[in-house]
Amino acid sequence: MTTAIYWFRNDLRLEDNPSFLQACKSADHLLPVYIHQTNLEQDTAWGFPRMGEHRRVFLDQTLQELRGQLRELGSDLYEVTGDVLHVFEKLKSQIQADLIYCEQIQAPEELEQVALLSAAGFKIHSRWQSSMLDAHSLPFALEEMPDIFTQFRQQVEKRGLRFSVPVDSPKSIPSLPAIEIPSIKAFNSNISSSIGNFFGGEQSAHMHIRQYFERGLPDTYKQTRNELIGMDYSSKFSPWLAQGCCSAGCIAKQLADYEFCYGANDGTYWLWFELLWRDYFRFLHFKYGKRLYNSKGLSRVSSNQFDGENFYQWSSGATGESLIDAGMRELKKTGYLSNRMRQIVASYWIYDMKGDWQAGSAWFEYQLIDYDVYSNQGNWLYIAGKGTDPRGGRPFNVAKQTQDYDRDGIYRQMWLT
Ligand SMILES: Cc1cc2nc3c(=O)[nH]c(=O)nc-3n(C[C@H](O)[C@H](O)[C@H](O)COP(=O)(O)OP(=O)(O)OC[C@H]3O[C@@H](n4cnc5c(N)ncnc54)[C@H](O)[C@@H]3O)c2cc1C
Known part of the structure; x- marks a missing residue:
């Protein structure tokens, strides 16, 4: 009898999830697990955590829906907070499972997690599917x-x-191993889940x-x-x-x-x-x-120096440049920003305020409801001229952008008043 774990990462769905389907076909008992990683809640070197409330609320809605779907198929979701290796070590001793199925995430930290698990003796079946x-x-x-x-x-x-x-959802899920499923502690937030009409979950x-x-x-x-x-x-x-x-x-x-x-x-x-x-x-x-995560990126030039006062002005929407301030306030209030405004505020931080692109990227990671490691890193590198773009950087002229995209001032009025 094979007991396995399915580790849900950034693949919180049943439909078109080949990795989960494979786990369902291969194991006799399967424990679906989601880990809220403690390191995402701690402050980074920049003085703020990795995951803000907008994403956290959306994530909780998503997990709630996923749990419901799993329960309908006779399974459940083992949702815990902790360090990844520590959680799996504990589970291994409880259910004797050292086989983990998961999606492959090709970013350095996530690869490191899998490497640590392998080094600790876990057999990992990770599959690229995003x-x-x-x-x-x-x-x-x-x-x-x-x-x-x-x-x-x-x-x-x-x-x-x-x-x-796309592949179909599994028709059935192997039964759970004998383990108590922890009850869920609701995440307290003052944020209205209806902001931006984003409600998490597959349905x-x-x-x-x-x-x-x-x-x-x-x-x-x-x-x-x-x-x-x-x-x-x-x-x-x-x-x-x-x-x-x-x-x-x-x-x-x-x-x-x-x-x-x-x-x-x-x-x-x-x-x-x-x-x-x-x-x-x-x-x-x-x-x-990993080269994409250096301050130089793929270029020969390091980031600008970090200046805390400037960063505070930019991130709180208090630069005095109305389009930038409107954008940064929209981001903070809703967790979302249009692609155009993301480009403009990122460019302003790097080229007008001479800011450190990595601090800007970290702020987006903290704020964005749609934070995606590859897209965030890739776009910041692109604008900073430290990625693969042969043009070597994308400075935007704020006055021109304001004329082109908010000539009548309605957008600025929305977020500045
Ligand atoms: C500095 C900066 C940081 C960004 N960080 C993120 C991030 O963390 N997560 C994220 O999903 N996107 C990021 N983007 C890309 C883009 O801004 C968003 O994907 C887009 O605004 C999301 O809105 P949408 O779904 O309505 O996009 P649409 O315009 O409707 O595009 C459809 C889909 O295409 C993809 N897409 C569109 N533009 C891009 C792009 N430039 N790069 C990669 N994928 C794209 C997205 O998956 C998007 O959902 C970033 C862009 C910039 C300039």
Whole structure:
């Protein structure tokens, strides 16, 4: 009889979760586990923790829904707070399980966790599954992928790749091993869960995606994606994608079905194109690994010096530059910011305030409801000119951006008054 653990990481769903499906097919007893990692709650060197309330609330909603789905199939979710190795060591002694299935996360800290578990004698079956494309179908070895996004995209398109076909949810889940499932301590938050209409969980993800397609919003995506106000100018798939409430493959499949029914257009193509950026930043991690996490990134130049006073002004939305302050206040209030505003505030921090890009990136990690290690790191490196972009940095002119995107001042008025 095989007793195994399924370690849910950023794949909090049952549908299109090949790793979970494999665990269900292979084990006789299976314990689904989620670990709230204590290190994410402690202050970093910058003086704030890694996960803020918006993401935490969304995560709790997601876990609650996942637990319900698991219970419907006769299983449950073992949800604990602690250090990963310590939690699994304890479980090993309780249920005699040293076999762990999980999704593969190709970022340094997450790889280190798996390495530590392996060194401690655990057998880990980790599976890459968070990209839209199947990594094995790419026309190049990941270590040799093109550095430049356009070349990457052209090779993908030439091969005719669109998405990897989603797999079904498991029909049944192996029974739980004999262990008491801890009761859940509710996370106390004053934040309204309705901010931004983001509610965590797999079903909520599917509801959101369905209404996005039913309302024909992909058709106008290319024209509206740089706007700043509302739920509809961009897809808002990101919070659910980041926690893995739905897979990128599932979304891309629905996009392909939509194109089949209603025709492809600039908008539908551009939505896929942006999802491809998400893959690109993921795959770069296979090529460059830890180098993406140095202050120099892939460049020869270190970050700017950190200045606490400047950082306080930027992060609290008190720079005196109205567009920046509006953006930083929106981020703090809602945990979300449009892609355009993310670019503008990041550029302002790096180029106008001469700030340390790593502090900016850490602030986003803390604040964002849709924090995704690959996309956050990749975009910050890109703007700072420390990634693979041959243009070497993307400074934005705030006056021009204000004219182009908030000429009438409505966005600033929303967040500054
Ligand atoms: C400095 C900076 C930090 C960022 N940090 C994150 C992050 O932590 N998590 C995150 O998901 N995105 C991040 N992004 C990318 C992008 O801003 C968000 O994915 C997007 O704004 C989410 O809103 P949406 O789902 O409506 O996007 P849409 O415009 O509707 O795009 C659809 C999907 O494509 C993907 N996507 C779109 N743009 C990008 C991009 N530039 N890079 C990677 N994927 C993209 C996302 O998965 C998104 O959900 C960051 C961008 C910048 C400039």
